[in-house]
Amino acid sequence: MASVSAAQYGKDNIRVYKVHKDEKTGFQTVVEMTVCVLLKGDIETSYTEADNSVVVATDSMKNTVYIMAKQHPVTPAELFGAIVATHFVETYKHIHSAEVKVKVHRWTRLTVDGMPHPHSFFRDGSETRNVEATVMEGNGISIRSAIAGLLVLKSTGSAFHTFYRDEYTTLPDVYDRILSTEVDCGWKWNTFSNINEVESAVPKFDNAWEAARKITLDTFAKEVSPSVQNTLYKMCEQIMAAVPEIAAVDYSLPNKHYFEIDLSWHKGLQNTGKDAEVYAPQSDPNGLIQCTVSR
Ligand SMILES: O=c1[nH]c(=O)c2[nH]c(=O)[nH]c2[nH]1
Numbered sequence: 001m002a003s004v005s006a007a008q009y010g011k012d013n014i015r016v017y018k019v020h021k022d023e024k025t026g027f028q029t030v031v032e033m034t035v036c037v038l039l040k041g042d043i044e045t046s047y048t049e050a051d052n053s054v055v056v057a058t059d060s061m062k063n064t065v066y067i068m069a070k071q072h073p074v075t076p077a078e079l080f081g082a083i084v085a086t087h088f089v090e091t092y093k094h095i096h097s098a099e100v101k102v103k104v105h106r107w108t109r110l111t112v113d114g115m116p117h118p119h120s121f122f123r124d125g126s127e128t129r130n131v132e133a134t135v136m137e138g139n140g141i142s143i144r145s146a147i148a149g150l151l152v153l154k155s156t157g158s159a160f161h162t163f164y165r166d167e168y169t170t171l172p173d174v175y176d177r178i179l180s181t182e183v184d185c186g187w188k189w190n191t192f193s194n195i196n197e198v199e200s201a202v203p204k205f206d207n208a209w210e211a212a213r214k215i216t217l218d219t220f221a222k223e224v225s226p227s228v229q230n231t232l233y234k235m236c237e238q239i240m241a242a243v244p245e246i247a248a249v250d251y252s253l254p255n256k257h258y259f260e261i262d263l264s265w266h267k268g269l270q271n272t273g274k275d276a277e278v279y280a281p282q283s284d285p286n287g288l289i290q291c292t293v294s295r
Helices: 044-048 059-073 076-090 195-200 204-221 228-242
Strands: 011-020 028-041 095-107 108-112 115-122 128-136 142-156 179-189 246-255 258-260 280-281 287-294
Touching: 011 059, 028 059, 028 115, 076 095, 076 128, 076 142, 076 204, 095 179, 115 228, 115 246, 142 195, 142 204, 179 228, 179 280, 204 228, 228 246, 228 258, 228 287
Parallel strands: none
Antiparallel strands: 011 028, 028 095, 095 128, 108 115, 128 142, 142 179, 179 246, 246 287, 258 280
């Protein structure tokens, strides 16, 4: 007899927008996010016996996210994710774990005639601020915060040489190269016992995000990088030092390659090595360098 060894279900891609209207100043603030809810618990019979009595409809999960967004703050996303996840575990006896992923799409306030505009915004790149909040009955609330989709490039100040060389190697040592990546950087908070502890930590979430972003960008720019591996490790070390309440930091960095183009076939045109100016950006394949650093 086969049995269900793992099961979870939920609603993905729940898109939510919330506006805050400051009546005094006339300034409005907007938050747009995409939410995913996944539940686990005593739900096996819904799979094996078509027993829908244990199924909280995914449509109801979507409704719940809208209602929670109306009744509670949606920022920081760490708190909102923890509130929604706690709601599901506390409301349904047979649901023992809820994972809520929140992806915040950044709307940046427009400056018009040198002044911040009260109600107009623009999208500055594809970067998002992501949170995964998981509530497991009896095991508190675990939260991972992250920066995702932050695209960066440096046109010099990066090298890659003295790597392992054998009969499969064609890549030459490079002492000056282009380095480009799309940053995915996450940090795992020490587990919270309950929602009150998450509430008390609220100021720390924005501070950690700002510190992680600044460390990532400053290190990327300032370091003469010997490899993606070493540069991302230096970022991890600094984030661990800057935010004592986190247990681990992780990075996932694609290495987006830019190839030199030999144009010497055209009238001896010099475009390689120190003469390289025109490159061919590669969409694939890309390197992928990942690391988690813990205390
Ligand atoms: O920083 C790098 N790390 C690698 O592991 C690697 N491999 C490669 O071909 N180029 C690079 N660059």
